[in-house]
Amino acid sequence: MYDIYAYPYGNPDAKLLLYRPNDPQALVLSPKLTREVSKGGSLVFTMTRDHTQYDMLQKLSTVVQVRRDGKEIWRGRVLKHEADFYNRRVVYCEGALSYFNDSSITPFNYKGTLRQFLQHLIDAHNDQVKSKMKCFQLGTVTAALGDLVVQFGDADQYGVGEDYGKVWDILDKLVLKVFGGYFYCGFDAATGYNVLNYCDQAVEAKRQTAQKIEYGRNLLNLSETTDATDLYTRIYPIGSKHTVDTSKWYYKLMWWRDPSKDKHEERWGIMETDAATVAQYLPASGYSYNLEEGWIQNNAAVQKFGIITRIVELDTDSANDTFAAGVQALQQNYAMKTSYVIRAVDLVDAGYDTDRLDFSMYSHIISAPHSVDAVMLCTKLVEPLEKPAQKEFTFGMTRRTLTDRQVANMGTTNLLQESAYTSEKYHQDMLKRLFEYAEQAKKDSDEAAKTATNFLEYTPQNGLVVRHDSLPGKRVQIMHDGIRVTDGTSMVNIQPDGISITDGVGSCSINSGSITFHGIRNKQELWYNSETTFAAQTIRPSGLSGYSALLILFRSQKDGTWFSGGGNAGLVSMIVPVNGVEMSMVYPWNTVHKRSVTVYTDRIVFGEGYERTSSYTTGVLGTATYFSLQSPTSDGWSTSNGMCVPYKIYGFM
Structure with missing residues (x-):
């Protein structure tokens, strides 16, 4: 059984159920998952207007996860959607490998192993994107490829490198197209990072499934493509x-x-x-x-x-x-490329206890009528999540032919319709088993619909849901593990071990002893000033438009007064919204220091520095001298470039 979940801003505590078979609160239309080596893959589905999470899928910042039998098989992010006249929304998601399109590499030179080169690219990518949902770690690298010593650009360390571009372009141009092999992605739940694997085309025994694809057993259809476009001798x-x-x-x-x-x-x-x-x-x-x-x-x-x-x-x-x-x-x-597109019954779906036919795994394909007997890599898998019996496998990215018959048949496609038809007819009884569960699912769904009302619904999977058509987007969901309150794109998720709060621009988790903000980016230093004086001026750090608030650190330098020396009280911080509204930086000392600051999307305007001044009149009563701090004879402000001097500015949210 397949489930689809969404996580706003990659927050693992803000899990949203998008799809589960037979669940009236989590139904989407025509969900289809496509996975392919060296590509991000895609997930496409259609949401109707009454779907409970209809307004919760923020593009680019929402992680989408597909699980099969409780185990994650794919993750990516929401890329775009299209809506028709009836507000049915087709949602397009791209796989994690596409995150490498969000980072870039300036001209560089490199000499070392290919494995270390991949690690350098991942480090540069992680340093740029910051967000944990986009970060990667290096996983399996085939030794035959990873140990290669490679060189890009001039060997002279002072030479100007000619290679640059998006990180994915570098991976594609300098790795895949030069050294071959393929990439595929995984996810490490322990670190929360995506995992990049790079392998060659050699068969790996540990990634070969026990289930075979055999003519007369579970092979339904087979089409062969032989491509001589890139052949040279x-x-x-x-x-x-x-x-x-x-x-x-x-x-x-x-x-x-x-x-x-x-x-x-x-x-x-x-x-x-x-x-x-x-x-x-x-x-x-x-x-x-x-x-x-x-x-x-x-x-x-x-x-x-x-x-x-x-x-x-x-x-x-x-x-x-x-x-x-x-x-x-x-x-x-030197040889032709051959691949096979196969429709086969995954015997696990038919109730057999064996390994699944799966993406990026090797399977033994045996079909005597087609002259095929080889262990090949599943390079592409298209899965209609509602109809698992209609999965379509593509095997083979090899650059060598399997039989001499391919030479005689160059340019011929779809030669095997008659044999495939015989095989498909032979396996109709297996297909009937696969669709039995679908019929039962429909019966369960009809029964659930009979008990539902317009405002109060209950299912074992979702608990009690309170909503009303006159209040679109608003609902309360009471489940065994907590309570969830939703209003449009905002959500409060109350669980025994903490509270998760999500709105349209960020997300946070509150647990015992800690608050985690998933939208905060306070490690990116935008501007730095080492001077201890600062005149009124406008600065223009790059990237201001990408933040809704900044963290400003500032300090003051005061000369000596009366019998005490000068100095400062250390750094003071303040959070300033990026909204064009003037605010005051205030510094504590023996007198108050201040300076105005206004943050726009393209600049920061600092006013002059000021120091508070006050004059007092003393009186004599007996032998005591006194004056009132609350009643100065006169007061005012004097300008000083040493007051509230900005030191560092960070992008905060």
């Missing part, structure tokens, strides 16, 4: 630029017969590769090369497909490195 590797006085490139010498002796820039090729490098990196058989012309080829692929050449650009700084990287690129890309 010979490559011309070219590396980075360097300065030369004589060209080595074959066609340049053949067409321009007078080789230049002037210094100029050219790209590295393999023409000057030494014999030791060739012996080290070129496989012992099946490959050939021509250093003079600058190419490497796979002989077996040439015999099957002919000579198909590609120019492959590499980030290398010598002929030897270019040759080694070229061999690796050819080994990864």
Whole structure:
């Protein structure tokens, strides 16, 4: 059984139930979850206007979680929604991997292992986004990939890096497209961080399901796609630029017969590769090369497909490195891509005690009529949550063919309709079992509807719900584990161990001895001043529009008075809303110090500093001298740049 939950601002204490089968208070239409390697995936569903959480899904800041049989299988955030004439709202959610689109990397250079490079990117991402719901930690990294020593940009540490962009663009361009493999996401409940895993295409025994997909047992339909678009059998590797006085490139010498002796820039090729490098990196058989012309080829692929050449650009700084990287690129890309889209009965849904067929897991696919007998990775899984029997699996991201039959059938699609039809007919009895629970669910739902009223509803899952159509968005829900009061986008959730409060701009949890604000961002320093004097002026820190309040630290510097020395009483803080309203910074000393401050969305205006002055008249009565602090002879304010000097400013909320 699938459930969908939402968490405003990623607050784990503000859990909202969006979908549960047979629950009249948590029904959405056509929920569909799509998971795919190296992509965030998506969740799409439709909410009717009377859904209890209709107004609670704040875009971008609401975490959405999908659970299956009580275990989390996917999480992401609300991205957008579309509403029709009847206010039915189609909600689109994107997966956690998409959080990497929220951070960016400026030009950089790097040399080290690929695993450490991934960790650097994650650290930079976490430092920028701050919000725990968007943060990542590095999970499984296949050793064959993680231990690779890579270099991006000029090896000179003072050189200017040419690689930059959104963190996801860097992951896609410099990792996936260069080294292959795939990403998939998980979640660590202990740390509250998303987990980024990076693996190659080698089969991992611990991630292989015990359940097989077999023709005549649980295979319903199979379609095969063979793509030769990216196939090549010979490559011309070219590396980075360097300065030369004589060209080595074959066609340049053949067409321009007078080789230049002037210094100029050219790209590295393999023409000057030494014999030791060739012996080290070129496989012992099946490959050939021509250093003079600058190419490497796979002989077996040439015999099957002919000579198909590609120019492959590499980030290398010598002929030897270019040759080694070229061999690796050819080994990864010499064959056609083959994938299978499969409809199969997950035997767990049919009541069998076995492993599930699941996303990012390996399964053994056996179908003699289709010449398939291989263990392949589930790279994509589309799950209609209301109809689990209609799940669609995509297996295979391999760049090698499984049978010679694919060569003869290039360009042909959907060859297997007749065989698939026979298999599907054979398994109708299994499908009947899978839909039995749906019929029972409908009966339970009809029975619940009979007992419901317009203002008072009770179900074992949701407890007692009090609401009325004349008060849209307002409701009280009494459950076994607490009481929940909702008004539009605001909610108070009272539980035995604490209280959670959520509104349209933030969320907090109150527990014994602590208050946690999930909307506060008080670690981001926006501005700093080391001087002890400060004239009236306007400052323009970047990013003010992203906050509703600032935390300002300030101090005063007072000269000596009477018989005491000067100094200050330390730092004083105040919270200032970003609303354009003038407020006063006030500092305690032997006299009051003040300075005005006004915060706008694009600037902060500070007024002059002032010190309170007072004059007193003393009198003599007997031998005692006295004066009244409440009754000065005269008073006023004197200006001073040392009063209430702003020190640091933080983005608060």
